[in-house]
Amino acid sequence: MNLLIGYTGLTFLMITVALAFWRMRQGPSLPDRVVALDLLMTVGIAVTAVYAMIMNEPLIMDVATVLALISFLGTIAFAYYVDLRE
Template sequence: MTPFEQTALAVLLLSSVLCLFRIGRGPTAPDRTVAIDILGTLIVGFCCIMALLTGQEYYMNIAIAWALISFVGTLALAKYLEGRHYDA
């Protein structure tokens, strides 16, 4: 593990901790939803750094799948907040 990769993982970890703080403290449900969405995007970043670190390209598959699933999950949460049925 090179110093660059160590720093990168540390920065991403710090960002994730800030996100988790907002998920825990967020005064309203939408605050938490935003933080969860952002956390999903940060995890894609984690996967990239892991792909660099190990040289294995299958981490990119995880990144793509995570990006798509986190998007669908966020849309479902947003519709729930809006108070609509899921097929509307």
């Protein structure tokens, strides 16, 4: 992978992180904040994957897989919580 492309991608992902943090802080409701947190987890997975490609370390992709599983379980837990509230 071209390093310039990788570092440009990481830059855009960091901008996305800043915007997601802003949404989590400003979110008028709990679902807005949870969607922002889910976006942060997704961006974390993307950052891990891009870093693995830049460093040419395929083992780091296992970390991205674990993050994806944790994010999925968190989304399911939130959906269960919202279902109980209603």
